[in-house]
Amino acid sequence: VLADDKTHANAPASSVIVGGGPTGLACAIALARRGWGNIEVWERLAKPPSSDSSVWGDASRSYNVGLSGRGQAVLKDLGVFDAVIDKCAVVKGRMDWGPNGEPKERLANKTYDTQVIQRDRLVSVLVEEIEKKYAGKISVSYDVACVDCEFGADGVTLERGACGENCDLAAARAQGKTVTPVVFGAEGNTMHSAVVREMDRNAACGVKVIKFPNTNPRVYKTIPIHLPSDMRKDLNYSARTKAGVALECLPTKEGLLIGIMLVKPEDEETCVKLSNKESLKTFFDEHFPMFVPWIKDEDIESMANSKFFGLPSFGYVDKSLNMGGQGALLGDAIHTVKPYFGLGVNSAWEDVKVLVEALDDANGDTSVALPHYSKKRAADAKALVDLSRSFDGGFMTFVLPLIVDSIFNKVAPWLFMPNTIQMLQREEWSFSAIAKRKWLDRFMQGTVIMSFMSAVGYAALQLTRQYVWPFVARALLRGGA
Secondary structure, eight states, X not given: OTTSOOOOTTOOSOEEEEXXXXXXXXXXXXXXXXXXXXXXXXXXXXXXXXTTOGGGGOTTSOOEEEEXXXXXXXXXXXXXXXXXXXXXXXXXXXXXXXXXXXXXXXXXXXXXOEEEEEHHHHHHHHHHHHHHHOTTTEEEEESOEXXXXXXXXXXXXXXXXXXXXXXXXXXXXXXXXXXXXOEEEOSOXXXXXXXXXXXXXXXXXXXXXXXXXXXXXXXXEXXXXXXXXXXXSSEEEEEEOTTSOEEEEEEXXXXXXXXXXXXXXXXXXXHHHTTSHHHHHHHHHHHOGGXXXXXXXXXXXXXXXXXXXXXXXXXXXXXXXXXXXXEEEOGGGTEEOOTTSSXXXXXXXXXXXXHHHXXXXXXXXXXXXXXXXXXXXXXXXXXXXXXXXXXXXXXXXXXXXXXXXXXXXXHOTTTSOOOHHHHHTOTTSOHHHHXXXXXXHHHHHHXXXXXXXXXXXXXXXXXXXXXXXXXXXXXXXXHHO
């Protein structure tokens, strides 16, 4: 496991990790713990503020991410659990207001407490851990984009450059080259990522990037929610309108809630209302009156003047996740999901765990380890995205299966597994195993339902033959007489 003290005898002399987010930094820490040195991390964004900075009280600074049992297990193995948890808030359940305005509190029944932290603050904690423990092995460079990538006999040639104030990878300009034995792509599933683009284009590599059209797009704005002292600070507060506008609020360590208002981009009327102070204030009064006492007037104005942000489209990398022993992809680069159920960063850290386990087995020999990592993780990447896409539909593809799963699991827990969302929180189950098990559940559920319907139909037919038809026949005879 990651927590073991091992040194890879065949570790390469150097490596580059493209992407300095939670995935790339966790990967760097894991490799450093295995004795790797000269690990460069390239991050196209600026260095985040200190994890103790007062900026984390600004709701627009960064969105929250949830750390489930999967992610927490990896943090413990990496030796950074305590440092991360110190900056987290606990979420023990939900407080939901439906379209009718009635609140309902639901506490989670799990073996762990979900922890939430601002995404950029999480990055800051991991950077501080690197600077404290691994400064001699890991260097993190900021405002550095990977502009181009080329795999060759002498190594991987990477062009680095600055991508400007807006961090537009497509417009980044090359400023120099680096040759490294191995590169890890942790920058996201986008063709603007040079590593992803080259591995998808290179005929010698089996990587195939699959991107799905965004059939259920959402855009969002953020706003701070100031709960009174008598309200629970360990809940996910949520409300939604009949038209589908949702307000999801997660706590921070300081007690402030970060509210995210999600709306369909084609709902132009609502989008316009959310971009004007007075109309936004009226919108809250009409649709989210329960939150109005907890929102400051200046925050309404700030939200109205802010821009909309979009959620990512689903995508995954098919067939292969590596380029021989010279490159591998992990994190959002191989499975991009919408951040509804806390699967993004937690599954990315599991990628790191599987990668290091493969390297352990090969004693650091990437030519052996990276193909093994790909073989072990590619099916999980696809399964995670396929399962997540099923949550992004309407009643038939999301709500109804959850209801059916819950009913069958309650009636026969020894035969039927819990619903898919609950299954995804069980770190002992891989995503591909969950997908296979839910397919089996659907088959058995269908068999039971069809058998029940056949039995009901047969019983109805027998009753008709025994009682209805004789009654009709006698009635017809009497009518003829």
